[in-house]
Amino acid sequence: MQPSTFLTWVQETTFAGIPLWSLLVAVAAATATYVAILVALYLITRRAKAWATQSQSGMAMTVVDVLKGTSRTLMLVVALLVGASLLDLPGRWESRLSQLWFVAVALQMGLWGMRAIGIGVRRYVQRHSSTGMTQVSASATLMSWGLRTLLWSVVLLAILSNVGVNITAFIASLGVGGIAVALAVQNILGDLFASLAIAVDKPFEVGDFVVVGSVSGTVQVIGLKTTRIRSLQGEQIVMSNTDLLKQTISNFRMLERRRIVFGFGVTYDTTPEQAEAIPGIVRKLIEAHPQLRFDRAHFKAFGASSLDYEVVYIVEDPAFSVYMDMQQALNLGLMRELKALGVEFAFPTRTVHIASAPVQAPAPAPVPVATASVAEQSVGSR
Template sequence: MDIASANAWLHAETFWGMSAASLLIATVAAVVTYLVLTMLQGWAVARARRAASEHRQRGPAQLLMEVLSGTSHLLIVLAALLVGAGMLDLPGRWPARVEQLWFLAVALQVGLWGTRATALVVERYRVHHGGTSPTQISASATLMSWGLRTLLWATVLLAILSNVGVNITAFVASLGVGGIAIALAVQSVLGDLFASVAIAVDKPFEVGDFIVVGGVAGTVQQIGVKTTRISALSGEQVVMSNTDLLKQTINNYRYMRERRIVFHFRVPYGTSAEAAEAISQAVRRIIEAEPKARFDRAHLQSFGETGLTYEVVYIVLDPGYNVYMDLQQKINLALMRALQALDVPFAVPERRVHVADLPAAWQLQTPPPAAGPMPVGTTA
């Protein structure tokens, strides 16, 4: 059979109402499309694996390659078949159905790409921010991933239903009403959920931080979806709602590098000016002798109610509370010895009441003299 005869046969022979030539062209187009898409996917996968093996920092281009490497092989086959079908002169409603299948394939693939992109971005966030608090970051990353994927696939589903002719207006309205009802029913839970996300993103504290909130002081043990658990100084575990926790002022001691200390003491008013000046110098020498302290100031601050009031300020170069207490004890003992050497006592709080005069009604009456013993033999 020569070329002319083969060409004539291809145009004359029909299958399912279509010529063999058009079917052959459609098949070749489908095969070429499949091969090209497969090669592109393989190239993207190779680039992603090479970058992962080199441990390079992921940029936008690298993330795009990794997203494209997640292309579904089944959808590639479907796309190739649809390209071939587009080369045919299909009867009846088949062209519209092919268009719907195209939309379905593209929507599903976009959903898969979006899911992969979400996973990569959330994983990148978790690795970048999870060095100090992996439990907290893992929980927030899971919540963000779940929320983004739910929103993505809900959008894809609604788009597919709208494309096939389903009226989604009433469906979306019913979803909105149902969502409002559910939100009202679980309002407190959703509040704690969003508070947990806010804690994960804003990081007012992390697991292991020592915080003071309200009347609770302790170390953060766990940050959950609804509650945060704190190991209090007194030994018990305090469970607080995330929403209530964020409504209060939180003192976080994690970033404390040094501690500023202010304390006062008093000496009696009988202290001479020379001794009062020597006390300030003695306090300065005591604090400067400590390697873990930095002297700031020591002044005769005021004339108090019960004596001369001194104010002393110094910096503890270690954030540990026990270090501060040990240092304060040493300073107090040294201060006692210094005052003993100066023969100056501490002022003792006391109150003296001076009565200038009393009203006549309050003056004590002089009691009458006691009656003497009655003579023997005398009767009253």
Template sequence: MEWLNAHTFLRVPARDWAAATLTVIAAYAVLSSVLRLICNRLDARARRTGHRFDILVTAVLRDTHPLFIALAALLAGSYFIDLPTRIANKLDHIWFVIIGFQIALWLNRGVKLWARDRLSTQTHATRNPVITSMTAWVLRFALWSMLLLAILANVGVNITAFVASLGVGGVAVALAVQSILSDLFASLAIGLDKPFEIGDFIVFESIAGTVQNVGLKTTRIRSLSGEEIIASNTALLKSTIHNYKRMSERRIVFTFGVTYDARAAQLQKIPDIVRRAVEAAGNTRFDRAHFKEFGENALNFEVVYFVTDPDFNLYMDIQQRINLTILEGLENLGTSFALPTRTIQLVRRDGEPVGPEELADRKSTGSSQRVNARASG
């Protein structure tokens, strides 16, 4: 004790250095032990309850930077040393900066873990990372901005003019990157309104394909031919989008015609043949079948039915079965599908129609005249 009282280092008694050193060691040990105890308790509770919040808090606290504990211990020990007044008055500001940075690191880590957990737990049908990514980015930007402003205000800097200059600079930057911000807000609109999601089959303008990824600026679509199409989010929202993934059923309308030599009794039976064909195809709901009109070359029928599954290949299989059944039914009925035909009637100069015998005579006469002309030539 006499030696500690008699000797000094840097004008500070050795006993003060010893007290400060012991305080630093004790503070580091206590802070580390308390943090470890809290993490163990939270970890045990998280395993017992399985709550995501407990797991998140445990992961955040375990990510505490060791440098924070060391700096906190050094600051605690510095109170046992007679520091210059100028430095001693700054200790409170240093405490604020250290604690503020550690809290910011905790919150930043928490936002990262929340975003990763949310993206990993979303199913393929509902996964849309736009809102999660943008929310995480905005939270982290606001967090570090508030920390920076708080530190500047704590050390005595007038942040009013600084905030005003940031506002003016923000307006200038917004005007310079107007197109990028347009796509950014368009991605936010896609995430909130959800006109389509990852895995949906969409058609807009001349592009058709499956949505692979929705980004902050662009959306990637895998087309039917295999290539990846990259479209800006703004262009997507300006177009009319057909989302076939959300279609619960298909409404099918098709027509066919039979020949004009069909009798009325046969025409009356055709709607029943069509109805039985649709109902027997499976996964269908029959709506109507009618003799619609007298066409130019056929007696036209119109059929409407619903396929209760949106799968396109299934619809084509059903339509094929219906077509074959209708064809078989018309064959059994004694009629057939109409072919494009045209009847031409020839008349004389006096308006009387030309008969078949006269037409045959004219054909034979014309043929003999062509033969004589070739012989004379």
């Protein structure tokens, strides 16, 4: 077949009402578009890798990882849509092609978002892997589920709106249904979000010693709904995450030193010279221990039954057992020093003064009335 004859045949031949030469042009355009997309992705990925290697940028590596999630199928669909846009199609097909364009782009954006969420959650787990895998896994699962649900909800609503579906009533229905579900499971959702708040804000972590109200112990498990604490008595205490965050939490993990305030009293028999010497004795006892740092010691007040002293010192070791050992050593040393000084510790006493009543003279005895009557009768008879 001669070239002129072939060209004539191509121009005159139609397929499904579309000239064959238009189809060939569309196929060529689709192929060129697909190859161009592949080359562009390769160049962008290569450039981002070089940038990440030079600058050690986490953002560049994220871009590389996200671009690796590009769907080859959607790339082919986009290329075919580019080729189809060159065809002389009826008006209704042109609108359909524009809708397919949006669907393909929206789906690819969703896939990129999914990959970005996965990368972010994975890095979060790696960053906090030393704080207890149970807590990290629970919070990562909750964040991943919530972000993926939000992403695909937005993508789906955008696609439905683009294809001509009225999503206003749909969104309203989702809102009403969401409110109903939220009211039905508000306690569970409250605990779930409280777990997420604990994971993000980190008021405490697994292994920390905490005091919450009347509960004190070591945090063992931080779950999606409850937190479990091993108390000092040995039992495991299960607390709701929501109730836990409503209370004041004392976390001793960051405790570096302890400031101790304690007092004692001596009897009122103590002389001024002895009272003046006591703060110096206390200071000498505290400074004799390298783990303690003296702050102050003062004769504070005249108590009801004692001369009151107040002492403040710092324990450089945060361990509670070290503090108790040091306090015991101070108490014993203070007993020895005060005994050598001739001073006694005071204890609650009360002096009661009893006033004696005045002695009164005895009252005269009354005269019996009956005897007087008998006497009068005797005188009358004489």
